[in-house]
Amino acid sequence: MRGLTLSAAAGEVVALVGPSGCGKTTALGIVAGLDRAFDGMVEVGPRPDGGPARLGYVFQEPRLLPWRSVRQNLALVLPRAQRRGPAVDAMLEALELSPFADRFPTQLSLGMARRVALARAFVVEPDLLLMDEPFVSLDEPTALRLRGLLMRLLDRRPATVLLVTHNLREALALTDRLLLLAPSPGRVVAEVPVTVPRAARDDAIIESLRRDLLSRPDPAFRLLA
């Protein structure tokens, strides 16, 4: 990875799209502060109230604590004083997880576990939300439902989002702007704003946007095929 620059405005949803090995996950790790072995700079602005920005992270695997119930998995990421408050149950309700609140993650399907991971990321009311292929290896109907839930959550409570995906349709459906990354060294090779409002993007519009991208003469877009 070299000379990688990316920025996102407050409340903007940005997709990082590219083939595997171009450093998408590494970039998220650096932004999250998990990876400190790099030369460069990460700047996350303060919250509107002046406090430090809160971070949500949906990993490629759900990464739930298998020995804690679904409810406890959500509660644990909150400050101690809020754990017994209404936030956890409200979030479980919003993601239709209430019937599963007392289950252990080992009892959940992958789709359900990903939904819990999404709930955990939103329960902290994140200012910056990092998502690493959050809907990968799900069947299409399940992935579609989860994307719908994500959009509902973002409509209710906007956050700045960096979404890593290799699924172009997913990026076009969810985000305001696509950054295309190329490997060795990992860098941004093209930037594509999506101007159609998110709510108005149906399958036909997404498909036409996709075709338009794939037919561009710029070699950067050939990586998408």
Next chain:
Amino acid sequence: MPLASILLLLALWQAAAMTVGGRLLPTPLVVAQALLREAQDGALFHHMGVTLLRVLAAFALAMSIGVGLGLPMGRSPFVDRLFGPWLVFFLNLPALVVIVLAYVWFGLTEAAAIGAVAVNKIPNTVVLVRAGSRTIDEGLIDMARVYRLSPADRLRHVLLPQLTPTIAAAARSGLALIWKIVLVVELLGRSDGVGFQINLLFQTFDVAGILAYTIAFVAVVQLLEYGLLQPAERYCQRWRRMPADA
């Protein structure tokens, strides 16, 4: 099956006792009578209670220090290099040397006795916990960092649950080791406890008494294992056995 096994052992013992005969190898019945006698005058319960308290104190001390050292050694190569040579030294230190030195340096005190027992168990716990800590899921550690879990929460909800099988193994082998060493400590420098009592019985060659105390204490340790350690372990591991029906 366990019952049949115990009956077989008793039968063999009875046969051996009848062949050898006399005070040197009393029959199970004679030992049972000795047990009853010691129980009736209260000596059995007094000495067993004292020994049990020492076992529990040394066990708690050894487990907490063992986890407290083993976990950072497994997580940090620096800490491992710092304490690794100490570990080799203490692993090879004979129990008797530790006990004698503890009594010489700290006097014939309760603290010296319990400390000496713990020191004998700590290196073994450290080795087990260190190995267990090396297999900890880094993905969950990253999750804990991103969501800014406090050090206490990380320990309680992320690290220790992953170490449960290791800690359970250390606890089980620890209990067995510790009660054996506690008897030696009592024999050498305490004026009560099962070890002290066995020393007295040894001086009169009262084999029936020695066996009576031994059997009673083995039974108590088994009771701890089945009544306390195993249920605790089952509770900690309950999430593994939940059926995946969702």
